[in-house]
Amino acid sequence: MPSATHPNFTETDRRLAQTLKALAHPARLAIVRLLADRDECVCGEIVDDLPLAQSTVSQHLKALKEVGLVQGTVEGRSTCYCIAPEALAALKTDVDGLFDGLSLSTTDQNCC
């Protein structure tokens, strides 16, 4: 049984893990940066910008959409993608939350 959905983990961690996994690929990071840079972008431009086949890029876009990090709207015969700012902000908050309770010691003694 894959533990990714194990009931003993918190819902928060399971959700955050999914979002992190969606980002944990160079191509998908590149897509996010591209969208952040241009605010919006039709799929074709993304394909042209990446060293991957169109079908592969489409899959990566789907992965990002599934966790809500980007959204795409059909525009005539093309599709326009953009970042969902709330989702990225939530991710930022969650990652920051990993610090909570971590006493960043003033000295450099880290461990044991």
Added chain:
Amino acid sequence: MPSATHPNFTETDRRLAQTLKALAHPARLAIVRLLADRDECVCGEIVDDLPLAQSTVSQHLKALKEVGLVQGTVEGRSTCYCIAPEALAALKTDVDGLFDGLSLSTTDQNCC
């Protein structure tokens, strides 16, 4: 060819993707939270805290160590783990960097 190491992606994105992948699992998030909470922790306590076999936990710890998020030092016959604060701080910075160039519009019109 897996594109995770494709030369056309930036070194930054390949590194960040690896770090994100290391975190993109509920068990590893739980480990990070546990270590942040206690500052340090012997392996056995982590095993007791997770619904996983000892060998599985050891693998997860290895994954976190490999990207430098945690460090472990042998203490007699046990091993003490703790978070590497610099690595977590760097991650925070990198994730924040995904916002750069993203104009968070004041209105709610997001896309196209």
Added chain:
DNA sequence: TTCTCTTATCGTATATCGACGATAAACGAT
């Protein structure tokens, strides 16, 4: 309608992940 352009999905092959039990390795105690 038919053709073209654009994007999504299907099918498939390979690689990696994630789980476990079994075993090795290192240490301290007897």
Added chain:
DNA sequence: ATCGTTTATCGTCGATATACGATAAGAGAA
């Protein structure tokens, strides 16, 4: 040396990820 404790590694197996080409689906143009 032998035993018990603790952690790391090995071997394996099923599931998931990632890539591609081929093809489907939809919109606009001819």
